Amino acid sequence: xxxxxxxxxxxxxxxxxxxxxxxxxxxxxxxxxxxxxxxxxxxxxxxxxxxxxxxxxxxxxxxxxxxxxxxxxxxxxxxxxxxxxxxxxxxxxxxxxxxxxxxxxxxxxxxxxxxxxxxxxxxxxxxxxxxxxxxxxxxxxxxxxxxxxxxxxxxxxxxxxxxxxxxxxxxxxxxxxxxxxxxxxxxxxxxxxxxxxxxxxxxxxxxxxxxxxxxxxxxxxxxxxxxxxxxxxxxxxxxxxxxxxxxxxxxxxxxxxxxxxxxxxxxxxxxxxxxxxxxxxxxxxxxxxxxxxxx
Amino acid sequence: xxxxxxxxxxxxxxxxxxxxxxxxxxxxxxxxxxxxxxxxxxxxxxxxxxxxxxxxxxxxxxxxxxxxxxxxxxxxxxxxxxxxxxxxxxxxxxxxxxxxxxxxxxxxxxxxxxxxxxxxxxxxxxxxxxxxxxxxxxxxxxxxxxxxxxxxxxxxxxxxxxxxxxxxxxxxxxxxxxxxxxxxxxxxxxxxxxxxxxxxxxxxxxxxxxxxxxxxxxxxxxxxxxxxx
Amino acid sequence: xxxxxxxxxxxxxxxxxxxxxxxxxxxxxxxxxxxxxxxxxxxxxxxxxxxxxxxxxxxxxxxxxxxxxxxxxxxxxxxxxxxxxxxxxxxxxxxxxxxxxxxxxxxxxxxxxxxxxxxxxxxxxxxxxxxxxxxxxxxxxxxxxxxxxxxxxxxxxxxxxxxxxxxxxxxxxxxxxxxxxxxxxxxxxxxxxxxxxxxxxxxxxxxxxxxxxxxxxxxxxxxxxxxxxxxxxxxxxxxxxxxxxxxxxxxxxxxxxxxxxxxxxxxxxxxxxxxxxxxxxxxxxxxxxxxxxxxxxxxxxxxxxxxxxxxxxxxxxxxxxxxxxxxxxxxxxxxxxxxxxxxxxxxxxxxxxxxxxxxxxxxxxxxxxxxxxxxxxxxxxxxxxxxxxxxxxxxxxxxxxxxxxxxxxxxxxxxxxxxxxxxxxxxxxxxxxxxx
Numbered sequence: 020x021x022x023x024x025x026x027x028x029x030x031x032x033x034x035x036x037x038x039x040x041x042x043x044x045x046x047x048x049x050x051x052x053x054x055x056x057x058x059x060x061x062x063x064x065x066x067x068x069x070x071x072x073x074x075x076x077x078x079x080x081x082x083x084x085x086x087x088x089x090x091x092x093x094x095x096x097x098x099x100x101x102x103x104x105x106x107x108x109x110x111x112x113x114x115x116x117x118x119x120x121x122x123x124x125x126x127x128x129x130x131x132x133x134x135x136x137x138x139x140x141x142x143x144x145x146x147x148x149x150x151x152x153x154x155x156x157x158x159x160x161x162x163x164x165x166x167x168x169x170x171x172x173x174x175x176x177x178x179x180x181x182x183x184x185x186x187x188x189x190x191x192x193x194x195x196x197x198x199x200x201x202x203x204x205x206x207x208x209x210x211x212x213x214x215x216x217x218x219x220x221x222x223x224x225x226x227x228x229x230x231x232x233x234x235x236x237x238x239x240x241x242x243x244x245x246x247x248x249x250x251x252x253x254x255x256x257x258x259x260x261x262x263x264x265x266x267x268x269x270x271x272x273x274x275x276x277x278x279x280x281x282x283x284x285x286x287x288x289x290x291x292x293x294x295x296x297x298x299x300x301x302x303x304x305x306x307x308x309x310x311x312x313x314x
Numbered sequence: 315x316x317x318x319x320x321x322x323x324x325x326x327x328x329x330x331x332x333x334x335x336x337x338x339x340x341x342x343x344x345x346x347x348x349x350x351x352x353x354x355x356x357x358x359x360x361x362x363x364x365x366x367x368x369x370x371x372x373x374x375x376x377x378x379x380x381x382x383x384x385x386x387x388x389x390x391x392x393x394x395x396x397x398x399x400x401x402x403x404x405x406x407x408x409x410x411x412x413x414x415x416x417x418x419x420x421x422x423x424x425x426x427x428x429x430x431x432x433x434x435x436x437x438x439x440x441x442x443x444x445x446x447x448x449x450x451x452x453x454x455x456x457x458x459x460x461x462x463x464x465x466x467x468x469x470x471x472x473x474x475x476x477x478x479x480x481x482x483x484x485x486x487x488x489x490x491x492x493x494x495x496x497x498x499x500x501x502x503x504x505x506x507x508x509x510x511x512x513x514x515x516x517x518x519x520x521x522x523x524x525x526x527x528x529x530x531x532x533x534x535x536x537x538x539x540x541x542x543x
Numbered sequence: 544x545x546x547x548x549x550x551x552x553x554x555x556x557x558x559x560x561x562x563x564x565x566x567x568x569x570x571x572x573x574x575x576x577x578x579x580x581x582x583x584x585x586x587x588x589x590x591x592x593x594x595x596x597x598x599x600x601x602x603x604x605x606x607x608x609x610x611x612x613x614x615x616x617x618x619x620x621x622x623x624x625x626x627x628x629x630x631x632x633x634x635x636x637x638x639x640x641x642x643x644x645x646x647x648x649x650x651x652x653x654x655x656x657x658x659x660x661x662x663x664x665x666x667x668x669x670x671x672x673x674x675x676x677x678x679x680x681x682x683x684x685x686x687x688x689x690x691x692x693x694x695x696x697x698x699x700x701x702x703x704x705x706x707x708x709x710x711x712x713x714x715x716x717x718x719x720x721x722x723x724x725x726x727x728x729x730x731x732x733x734x735x736x737x738x739x740x741x742x743x744x745x746x747x748x749x750x751x752x753x754x755x756x757x758x759x760x761x762x763x764x765x766x767x768x769x770x771x772x773x774x775x776x777x778x779x780x781x782x783x784x785x786x787x788x789x790x791x792x793x794x795x796x797x798x799x800x801x802x803x804x805x806x807x808x809x810x811x812x813x814x815x816x817x818x819x820x821x822x823x824x825x826x827x828x829x830x831x832x833x834x835x836x837x838x839x840x841x842x843x844x845x846x847x848x849x850x851x852x853x854x855x856x857x858x859x860x861x862x863x864x865x866x867x868x869x870x871x872x873x874x875x876x877x878x879x880x881x882x883x884x885x886x887x888x889x890x891x892x893x894x895x896x897x898x899x900x901x902x903x904x905x906x907x908x909x910x911x912x913x914x915x916x917x918x919x920x921x922x923x924x925x926x927x928x929x930x931x932x933x934x935x936x937x938x939x940x941x942x943x944x945x946x947x948x949x950x951x952x953x954x955x956x957x958x959x960x961x962x963x964x965x966x967x968x969x970x971x972x973x974x975x976x977x978x979x
Contacts, residue, residue: 118868120792147871157862159881169880170870220866227871247319254322273387274320297386 066091066231066261067112072126074107074116081107085126085287087280091230091261094253096276096293098269100313103282105265109233111135112263113149114142130231147174150224154236156216158208158223163200166208166219167191170227186226194222195252214245218252225256232256234264238271250275269309273297281305323388330380330401331457334408337373338453341408344370344415345449345512349442351422352505353435360426363419370412377405393526400526404456407515407522411449414508414515421501428498437484438505441477445509448474448516456519461527468520468532474513481506602958606951612740612753613695613703615666615729619643619674620688628685631678636671637663640691647734648725661722667753669693694742695735697752697945702726703735706944717944743952747919748934752945755938757953762920763833763913763928764902764960770837770924771844771901776894778841779848780883786849787856788878807846814843815910823911831912834924839911840901847900851893855886888972895968899961905932931957 067089074082082104089095097105107116114135116122127134135145147170158166167187170176177183187204191197196218200211208219217237224232234253238246253262253275266272272279273293280290281304289302300306307313318324344363351360381402384390390398448467455463485499485506524532559567619640626634641659644666645652652659670693678684694700698717701707703726713719718726729735747759790796818839822828828835859882867877883890908914913933921928929937931953938950 113869115865115868118864143871143873145871146869151865151869153862153865153869155862157866159863159866160885169872173870173872173876173880223866223870244319251320254320270389273389274323293387294383298382 064091065089066130067263068129069108069111070127070129072108072111072124072128074104074111074125075123076119077121081285082111083285087287087290089261089263090278092258093278094257094262094264094276095278095280096272097263097265097280097282098267098272098308099282099288100308101267104285105280105282106235108282109235109263109265112231112233113146113151115146115151117142147227148229149231149233150227150229152217152220152224152232152234152237155240156213156220158211158216158219160207160209162205163191163208163211163219164204167222167226170223174227176228190222190226191219193225193256194218195248195255196222212245214241214248217241217245217249221249221252221256225260229260231261231263234262236265236267239267246271269297281308283308326380326384326388327390327394327397330377330384330398333373333377333380334401334404335453335457337370337377337405337408338449338456340366340370340373341411341415342446342449342453344412345442345446348415348418348422349439349446349509351419352425352442353439355422355426355430355435357423357426360419360422364416364423367412367416370409374405374409377401381405393529396526396529400522403522404519407518411512411515414512417508418505421505425498425501429495431488431495431498431502434481434484434488434499434502437477437481438502438509441474441481441506441509444477445474445513445516448513452516452519452523456523459523459527461524464520464523464527465532468517468524471513471517474510478506478510599958602951602954606948606953606955608704608706609743609948609952610740611704611737612742613700613735613737614692615670615695616690616692616734616736617643617647617666617670618688618690619670620646621674621678621685623686626678626685628682631675634675636674637666637668639674640666640670647732648728650725661719662725664718665696665699665722665726667694667696668751669754692736694753697943699726700753701945703730703737743949748917748929748937750916752941752943752949755946755949757931757934757956759917759920760929760931760934760953761956761960763836763917764930766833766921766924766928767836767840767930768898768902770833771840772894772898774837774841775844775848775897775901779845779894780852780890782845783849783852783856784878784883787853788882789874803846803849807850810906811843811904812906812910814839815907817842818907818911829925829927831915831917831927831929832925833921833928835911836908836913836928836930837924839907840904843904843907844897844901847897848894851897852886852890855889855893856882858889859885888975891975892968892972895964895971899964899968902961902964903932903957905936908933909936931960 065088069085069087069089072082072085073080085104085108097109099105110116111124111128112130112135116124124136128136130149133140135149159169161169164187167190168183171183171186177186188197191200196215199215200219208216211219217240221232221237238249241249250271253264256262257277264272264275266275276293278290279293279296281288281296281300281302283304289296289300289305291300296305297309300309318327344366347359347363350356351363381398384398385395388394448470451463452467454460455467482503485503489496489499521532524530617640620643622639622642625639638659641652641662644662645659648662650658650662670691673691673693677689695703698707699722702718702723707716707718707723709720709723726735742754743756744761745758746754746756749755786796786799818835822835822838823830828838863881863885864877867881868874872880908930913929914937915927915929916937917927917929935950935953935957938946938953
């Protein structure tokens with residue numbers, strides 16, 4: 020007999036027995052669809068694979084031999100105390116560390132099998148495949164429309180005004196901002212509230228059609244309601260994008276991600292499914308950090 | 315109440331409710347079947363009741379795991395926290411109910427070999443129907459978050475106790491009248507006790523529901539009459 | 544259970560302890576020090592304002608009289624005997640005008656021509672030029688009587704303005720009593736009108752003060768500024784963009800930065816010497832032209848533009864650069880689409896201020912020869928020109944009294960020019976800043 024309760028077909032509003040259907044007691048109708056907490060494992064291929072990544076700022080080493088696999092179409096969270104290297108590692112994925120002259124990155128970070136640090140890879144093209152959202156919302160000081168349209172325009176993704184407008188509309192819709200700004204697309208982006216600005220920035224990142232979205236503490240400048248809306252947005256987006264989020268709020272990592280990685284002093288201490296990490300981590304350092312026994 | 319901004323959170327909470335309701339339905343069915351096989355002296359049914367208990371145990375472990383995960387990952391507050399804890403506690407109560415039903419089933423198997431004692435089994439059946447009804451009521455109250463109904467179940471606890479006391483006296487009378495029936499009557503006594511425990515669990519669940527909805531314990535003492543006079 | 548918010552209970556003041564007394568004394572001392580500091584600041588501002596008011600007041604006081612001029616209307620009989628139609632240029636128009644004047648005044652010329660000479664001292668040669676031009680256009684006017692209107696000579700004008708007084712002894716005056724009487728007479732019979740001195744703005748420099756104006760200098764300044772702007776601003780902005788955004792940060796760029804800062808502090812006359820040696824002697828750029836002046840001042844303004852642009856670029860927050868890079872913009876796109884437009888207010892302010900500065904520079908221009916007398920508007924960028932500050936310098940050295948008021952008037956024009964440019968800088972900055 021199949022003991023897995025999930026395998027028993029759930030009839031809407033009725034409890035299930037295998038004995039006599041007429042004995043079945045009726046329960047009032049409730050939402051019985053099981054939540055999409057985990058996408059089916061078969062579509063969860065590895066999107067980003069990091070091998071032996073070391074990062075130096077001049078003589079100071081910031082990351083030591085980081086090895087991690089990041090699955091696609093899900094949310095992976097990096098947690099850890101300040102200065103542990105999680106943001107540094109995040110910025111390696113889209114080579115934003117190139118802008119820092121003293122930074123040196125060794126090891127390989129492969130997205131779909133090709134190393135981002137290879138000489139043949141143009142950072143500009145890479146960054147159109149790997150979008151980034153920053154801690155403080157930083158829309159361009161242009162109109163809302165221009166903010167979203169800039170990326171597609173410079174990458175030549177639209178062949179005419181109508182196509183560009185369509186891209187802007189769909190990006191704003193995906194970011195959950197369309198209803199609020201549809202009637203004021205030509206007003207400055209900086210006139211929106213913090214939460215709206217962050218969603219605008221997400222729309223801007225989506226507009227260039229990336230496969231990966233990196234988020235560096237996207238909610239730390241926002242109030243709880245705006246944060247909840249962004250988290251709901253992340254929930255919706257993870258069906259399309261591989262999302263990697265750095266957060267100093269463990270609670271947020273617990274709520275939002277399917278896989279969590281704990282960094283400490285430049286090393287990747289432990290990584291695993293979020294449920295396991297927060298209910299039963301293997302490493303004592305992880306447990307100490309999560310339970311607040313650090314320091 | 316408005317929905318959670320993060321929809322998956324709301325769905326997880328609802329799923330937990332549904333799982334508990336489902337377990338409740340199973341438990342109810344177990345109780346009903348157990349009483350049935352005492353009344354009808356149905357051995358195959360009793361066998362089924364005994365073996366189906368495992369499903370309840372598995373469900374309880376599953377609900378426990380889900381509630382645990384919800385608390386760890388979602389950091390529920392206020393009513394959501396009470397909901398998760400209530401689901402845990404109710405599932406434990408339901409698992410105990412299931413165990414009681416299994417116990418009844420085991421004794422039913424034994425009783426099928428003995429002489430039928432129709433009058434007694436009829437009393438047991440009546441008590442069983444009452445207890446079954448209470449369980450159904452309280453589980454309906456849980457699914458619907460119906461505080462009135464839960465309090466109703468809670469306050470009618472004495473009925474079960476009255477039934478139990480009556481059966482106790484009846485059994486004593488029987489046993490004193492015909493010592494050959496002591497074996498069977500002893501089993502029936504345990505069956506009655508088990509049913510009374512199930513009734514208590516229903517009251518327990520009602521208290522848990524009250525806590526989940528209002529955030530407060532039911533203040534007055536539970537009406538108790540199980541000291542037989 | 545939670546507590547509902549309790550209303551605040553009023554606090555009761557307890558008697559002061561020794562510690563609190565000491566604290567109150569310290570507090571008083573702090574407040575006194577603050578008030579004293581504020582007073583010092585206010586005093587400094589007041590002193591600066593007083594100096595400003597005194598300076599501006601003096602200049603305006605000296606120069607405002609320039610803007611008023613007196614004109615004379617006199618009917619002139621174009622005596623055919625004096626006019627030789629074959630040589631109009633050679634005719635002594637001044638004497639013809641003097642004749643008309645003497646007739647008006649009711650005096651007759653003596654044998655030595657002293658009277659006519661004195662009369663010619665009063666009227667401007669401009670009247671004569673007017674007659675020449677009229678006759679050139681229409682020879683048929685010979686023999687007719689036409690009325691010409693023109694300015695008085697500088698000294699007569701000064702008398703009307705009260706600068707030359709009868710109270711001074713005659714030997715110390717430019718005009719003697721008889722001339723003064725004539726002037727009064729003309730005034731009384733209504734031939735004298737006073738009006739705004741448009742000639743000041745429509746004429747260029749001249750040896751005759753009453754005909755001198757700033758037009759040539761203004762045009763020369765404008766042309767020179769144009770050259771300066773066209774050279775210094777694009778070059779300076781591009782250099783700053785390169786140094787700030789693209790150049791690698793190493794020793795060489797540090798050396799360059801130090802050098803640029805030093806260049807901004809170099810005395811301007813050194814740039815004049817550089818211009819003389821490089822542009823005039825080696826490249827043979829025409830001396831005293833707006834071209835060479837513009838080149839020299841461009842060199843001078845360049846460091847300032849670079850420094851202002853660099854600090855404007857530095858002020859753009861890195862979050863904008865990161866945002867642009869994050870969307871996949873290249874370095875160049877980031878700089879030109881995002882950073883530079885945002886830095887524009889600062890860049891424009893810096894550019895306009897350095898141009899305003901260049902407008903007032905005199906020393907280097909003197910070195911490259913712009914001190915010559917230029918009677919007209921410069922033809923083209925390679926023609927001889929003068930600029931406003933040099934014009935002021937020239938007129939200050941002139942001996943005629945009338946030039947003194949004109950010097951001050953030219954300074955006023957220069958100051959107005961600079962105020963306009965600074966105002967433009969402020970307005971442009973405000974306008975662009977709003978979009979940030």
